[in-house]
Each structure stands twice: as C-alpha cells, then as structure tokens.
Amino acid sequence: MRAAFYTKTGAAADVLELAELxxxxxxxxxxxxxxxxxxxxxxxxxxxxxxRGVAIAHTRIIPHCDGAGEIVDIGPxxxxxxxxxxxxxxxxxxxxxxxxxxxGTAAQYxxxxxxxxxxxPAALTMEEGACLGVPAMTAHYAVFADGAVEGKTLLVQGGGxxxxxxxxxxxxxxxxKVIATAGSPERADHARNAGAELVLDRHDTAxxxxxxxxxxxxVDRIIESEFGGNLETDVAVLxxxxxxxxxxxxxxxAPVFPYYTLAARGGAVRVIQSFGFSPEIxxxxxxxxxxxxASGDLHVAIGxxxxxxxxxxxxxxxxxxxxxxxxxIRI
Numbered sequence: 001m002r003a004a005f006y007t008k009t010g011a012a013a014d015v016l017e018l019a020e021l022x023x024x025x026x027x028x029x030x031x032x033x034x035x036x037x038x039x040x041x042x043x044x045x046x047x048x049x050x051x052r053g054v055a056i057a058h059t060r061i062i063p064h065c066d067g068a069g070e071i072v073d074i075g076p077x078x079x080x081x082x083x084x085x086x087x088x089x090x091x092x093x094x095x096x097x098x099x100x101x102x103x104g105t106a107a108q109y110x111x112x113x114x115x116x117x118x119x120x121p122a123a124l125t126m127e128e129g130a131c132l133g134v135p136a137m138t139a140h141y142a143v144f145a146d147g148a149v150e151g152k153t154l155l156v157q158g159g160g161x162x163x164x165x166x167x168x169x170x171x172x173x174x175x176x177k178v179i180a181t182a183g184s185p186e187r188a189d190h191a192r193n194a195g196a197e198l199v200l201d202r203h204d205t206a207x208x209x210x211x212x213x214x215x216x217x218x219v220d221r222i223i224e225s226e227f228g229g230n231l232e233t234d235v236a237v238l239x240x241x242x243x244x245x246x247x248x249x250x251x252x253x254a255p256v257f258p259y260y261t262l263a264a265r266g267g268a269v270r271v272i273q274s275f276g277f278s279p280e281i282x283x284x285x286x287x288x289x290x291x292x293x294a295s296g297d298l299h300v301a302i303g304x305x306x307x308x309x310x311x312x313x314x315x316x317x318x319x320x321x322x323x324x325x326x327x328x329i330r331i
Contacts, residue, residue, distance in 0.1 A: 009050030036126030067105025068129030150175030160187025228252025
C-alpha cells in the first residue's frame with residue numbers, strides 16, 4: 001500500500017517520506033479500513049516536528065490520528081461492524097499518556113480496533129468524516145462535560161479554529177448563546193457561520209470589558225484554545241461558579257495560575273485531552289454527529305485538501321495557521 005511515514009522528527013519536508021508498505025491485517029477485535037481521507041490536527045504536526053523536545057515514540061510512524069474510510073475486512077471477534085460500512089476513526093496514531101499506536105491514517109489501509117470507529121453518516125463525505133475525530137470530540141466534551149447548556153452563555157475563544165467551529169455548532173444547537181473571539185475578519189466570518197451570535201476581536205485590549213458589557217455580568221462557560229495567553233481575560237469574565245474548559249495552551253505552555261482571583265468566583269478549570277476519553281463520551285459524540293448530520297445542522301468546514309504525495313505541504317499548511325477550516329489529505 002502507498003503510505004507516508006517518518007523515522008525521525010523534524011521539518012515536514014525533511015522527514016516525511018512516501019513508499020509502498022505491506023498492507024496491514026485485521027487482528028482480533030480490529031477492522032481493516034480502506035482509507036478515503038486523512039485529517040490533520042495540530043497535534044499530528046507537533047509530534048512530527050518533535051515539539052517541546054518530545055522524542056519519536058516508534059521506529060517508524062505513519063502520521064495522523066483521524067480519518068474516514070470503508071471497512072474491507074473484519075478481524076476475529078468483531079460483531080458490530082461489517083465489510084462495506086463507512087466509518088470515521090480516532091486515536092489511530094499517537095497518544096499523550098504513552099506512545100500509542102504507530103500507524104495512523106496517512107496510508108491507503110489501516111487495521112484498527114473496531115471500538116475506535118463510528119459509522120459515518122450518509123450526509124457526510126469521506127473528507128468531512130476525516131475531520132471529526134479530535135475536533136468534534138474535544139468540542140463536545142468542552143461544551144457538555146459540565147452539564148446542559150440550554151439558556152447559558154458560552155465564550156468560545158479562537159472561534160475561527162476547527163474545535164471552536166464544532167463547539168459553536170454543538171452549543172447553539174442545544175440552546176446556548178455563543179460569543180466568540182477571532183483574530184481576523186475571515187475567521188470572524190467563520191465563527192458567525194457556525195452560529196456565534198457575536199464575534200469580538202481577540203486583539204482588543206478592552207476585550208474583557210466588551211464581554212462584560214455584552215453579557216451583563218459574564219459568561220457561564222469558556223471554551224479555551226489558548227489557556228495561558230487568555231487566562232487573565234477568562235478569569236475576568238467568568239460568572240461565579242463558571243467553568244473554563246481548556247484544550248490547548250501552545251503559546252504559553254506553563255502559565256502562571258491566578259488561584260485566588262479564580263477562587264473568588266468559585267470558578268473551575270477543566271483541562272481536556274481527547275486521547276483519554278471514555279467509550280461513553282465517544283458514543284455521545286458519535287450520536288450527536290449522526291443526529292445533527294441527519295437534520296442538516298452540522299457543517300464540517302474543510303479549508304484545504306491535498307493528495308497524499310503532497311503531505312509535507314499539507315503539514316506546512318497546518319503549521320502556518322493561515323488555513324481557515326480543516327486540512328485534509330485525500331487518499
């Protein structure tokens with residue numbers, strides 16, 4: 001099979017290779033999937049780059065944890081999947097509490113646990129399905145981990161991002177009012193298209209004041225893409241008993257925590273890592289994706305599509321942060 005891989009960390013153009021590799025075989029509890037599309041997340045490019053000095057976890061890595069495809073074979077013990085099923089998948093490569101799997105979705109085939117797949121709704125293409133794993137699951141947990149959102153006001157920081165795009169849709173579809181921030185007019189439009197009622201400039205030095213004015217007292221929950229960089233604003237606009245649900249802190253990975261300022265509000269911080277989600281959480285996400293897709297309420301935003309042979313350029317596009325929407329590789 002045709003596959004992309006790397007054997008050392010570094011710049012995309014320097015370490016990513018393409019070659020014919022042996023087609024995998026579905027083992028016990030696994031399905032063999034012919035990949036239709038492979039989604040690229042920031043975590044994928046960080047691992048390939050050796051971000052923060054993290055060493056390569058395997059002798060050879062086929063990158064990307066998210067993807068979508070068609071099941072072509074079933075391993076022993078699999079009862080709830082069959083050949084011909086269209087599925088989307090998660091955690092195909094890597095992990096944060098350990099090395100995780102070596103072989104991800106940047107290949108023509110993958111053997112993966114049936115429990116790491118969900119049925120792809122008929123309304124979604126393979127390319128759209130490849131964008132669901134990390135972004136949709138992270139967004140769903142960030143929005144709903146602390147209960148229903150009907151009637152609540154949510155602040156979605158970095159509203160032009162992929163996780164934020166799903167978070168806004170999930171929240172609005174379930175009765176919440178969403179205020180988002182964005183760093184450019186294009187990303188602001190992206191957040192509005194997802195359903196944000198108000199989008200504010202994240203560079204505004206009076207951002208916290210604007211949010212307090214618009215909400216008449218603050219927000220119930222904050223979906224945070226840059227915890228360390230936005231912490232001062234988040235704490236300032238959080239209602240008493242509110243929650244900051246943070247899924248990244250790339251720019252400030254070791255933030256200084258204002259304990260007593262947050263404590264005065266009785267606020268809480270929830271740190272989110274999608275690799276460790278329980279089957280129950282994943283099942284809830286798959287159900288919401290199916291329901292919203294069927295009703296036409298779910299929009300998957302694809303910013304740019306590449307062929308497998310252009311995987312280095314695809315990684316560079318993600319790293320540039322210039323693409324609005326998900327970056328996908330068509331297999």
